[in-house]
Amino acid sequence: MSQEESCIIRHFSHYCVLTDEEKKLLSSLERSPTKCKAGQTLWEEGDEANEFCTLRSGWAYSYRHLENGNRQILEVYLPGDIIGLREFAFSKRMDNVKMIEDGVVCHFPHQHMLDLFRDSLKLTSVMFAISSRQQALLTERLVTLARRSARQKLAHFLHETFLRLRQTNADDTSEFRLPLSQEQLADILGLSPVHISRTFTSLGEDNLIHRERHQIVIPDLDALACEGEFSDCYLTDSMRPLFSPYNQDVAICED
Amino acid sequence: MSQEESCIIRHFSHYCVLTDEEKKLLSSLERSPTKCKAGQTLWEEGDEANEFCTLRSGWAYSYRHLENGNRQILEVYLPGDIIGLREFAFSKRMDNVKMIEDGVVCHFPHQHMLDLFRDSLKLTSVMFAISSRQQALLTERLVTLARRSARQKLAHFLHETFLRLRQTNADDTSEFRLPLSQEQLADILGLSPVHISRTFTSLGEDNLIHRERHQIVIPDLDALACEGEFSDCYLTDSMRPLFSPYNQDVAICED
DNA sequence: CGGCCACTTGAGCTATTTCAATGATCGTGG
DNA sequence: CCACGATCATTGAAATAGCTCAAGTGGCCG
CATH class of the missing domain: 1.10.10.10 (Winged helix-like DNA-binding domain superfamily/Winged helix DNA-binding domain)
Incomplete structure (x- = not known):
């Protein structure tokens, strides 16, 4: 799989330089690309949660229905993003996910994440970093919604x-x-x-x-x-080497 | 360290049954308990981010200042919670944290988290689960702020x-x-x-x-x-065994 | 006892919503 | 290629939830 093709590798590369070994591990997360139509539902609240998706092309979003008929969109996913990270710890989906436009997603089971944890300390950390960043996006929007x-x-x-x-x-x-x-x-x-x-x-x-x-x-x-009142520190500025000197073998480049 | 004393072990026990080995690993996160006074600042936006805190007693909260003088509180931390998970991937603090009342916190450096990743697949997953849950709390509040x-x-x-x-x-x-x-x-x-x-x-x-x-x-x-319109699925209901059968050695109990 | 702080209550104000009607744009099928 | 219907965007007018300002109350601590 060429690097061009793999959004997930490009995404991870943002956080650190990857060895070929690691790229191979990662690309196993992007097997079975599936075409999706605009408006198509990837999953719904209450569905069994046992896989993630990587978004290879197209936009998607997660949302929640409220009792009064309103709807709240939680996250907007862009190509390269991982969908469904939040539910890793849960057995059921907590929100709905839909495609905004035609696109391609790749499914990978939660189990693969555990393989990742086992096989690569570095990718584990990057995964954690990606999760943190998603949380930062949410937090930022929370502030915006509450006060602006x-x-x-x-x-x-x-x-x-x-x-x-x-x-x-x-x-x-x-x-x-x-x-x-x-x-x-x-x-x-x-x-x-x-x-x-x-x-x-x-x-x-x-x-x-x-x-x-x-x-x-x-x-x-x-x-x-x-x-x-936009400050980009939560998007850019801020990624940093996760590993101390004595972990050089897995050091993350700063670039 | 008796189990009674350790909030973090009690907190983790919510997600799985811990072996003594794991408890020992965890309790290393709770060294050096420090007393904090009500209103005391644990850290501020822009500070170097290189440690987490576990909250052993007392309440705390994280917040953000806005340009118009307003303030938005992001998270309310209760005893047993881990503070600062969000910034694991960042080099700087992205929000301020203050004690609401007198309490005790324990500091542990980010490096210890990496040790945890290396030493225990199970605790890695639980840590991920805890992070997911915090994110679920944020998400829930986001919906509430936006639409209720x-x-x-x-x-x-x-x-x-x-x-x-x-x-x-x-x-x-x-x-x-x-x-x-x-x-x-x-x-x-x-x-x-x-x-x-x-x-x-x-x-x-x-x-x-x-x-x-x-x-x-x-x-x-x-x-x-x-x-x-409260539904507790994001708090309780939903935790689940993270490991498939072939990972029995690290299986998480359902209870 | 006095002063301070957190809370309460009232009155007018403003940002945003709702409802309703109109206008633009797109995709579809003839 | 055009006409049609459907969806999406705009505009106006009236309604409202929550805000701000300001004054009053009450408890708590020195």
Whole structure:
């Protein structure tokens, strides 16, 4: 399997330099790629939880239904992400996962994770790091949901998504495609769809973002960061060598 | 070290039966207990992150400052909890942690976690499970913050806290001490302090909770669950054996 | 006893929601 | 290629949950 093809290896490479051995271990997580259609459900609340998915292409999201008919989107998954990490410790799925657009996912059973734990201290740590990072994303959004205005929420989310995309895609434009409907954005940010619309025009009037269908242009990234009180430390800045000198054999590069 | 004394062992025992060997490994995480005063800061945003803490007694919380002067509390830690798991993968602290009341914490360096990974597949998995559970708590609160009314937020939080306390304390009353000011509750639930007050009286009028200073009585747990749309699956229900048959040597009991 | 702090209560204000109607865009099938 | 229906986005007007400000109450500690 070429490195080009494997999102998961690219994802892990963000955290450390991988040996061929490790790449081989990892690529076993990406067997059996499956095509998924937009809107397709990967699993639902209450389903048996016994595997993870890696998202090779397309976007996906996890969400929860509330009794009043509302819906809350918990996480937006981009290519390279691992889906279902949260439920490693649980027997049942705690939320629903759906594809946003057509894409490809690879399933791997929880058992493989244990093999990983057994076979590679380094990959164990990276897995833990990835889980931590997902948690950091959640935490950041929690703060946003609790305490920020609609403008800030939207600005923050767009900024974050832009950076996440750039981290794996490495193209250097200020433009990206956002395949989310305003209803979906509303369900991410805890707002009503109509208010998303109003907020978009409001941000547009202040030249903070431009939007043409699902194409987003960010004229001034810093200005947007300021509006959304965005600080990227939870995305970038912060990864670090997990191993002390006496563990050189498994040292993680800093790059 | 007697088992009575070690919150962390009691905490881990929730997930599996531990051998003496494992208990010994774990108790190395609880060396050097330190007394902390109410209001004391354990660490601040930006500090070097190179250790975890286990909370042996007292409550603590992590929080974030916003630019507008607001504050958002992210997690409330109860005795037995591990503090700082999120930053395992990061070099800097991403939030502040403070004691709510007098208590005792034990520090252990990140390096010890790696030792744990190396020495025990079982404890590695349990650690992962604990991290997952913390994430589940965050997720649940995220939903609550995004989509529920003030009454639901408060009802949900009280219910959750009650259950968490009962899980480690195992006393079977419907009463508990809540050492949080209304300002702190406001910062947890993304509300204003005055509205916390109003919401308390509102819930009281409907006989959903009674409150005398910091003492909370829940007359009807089911009614409260209903009000807060609370489902305990993310707290209890759901832990499960992590290991397949061919890993019997490290099998986790179901109990 | 006095002062301080946390809580309560009231009144007006604001951001966001809801409801409803209109307009744009997309995919589909003729 | 066009017409149609369906979905998605916009706009306006009225309703509301929760906020802010401000004043009052009560308990607790020195």
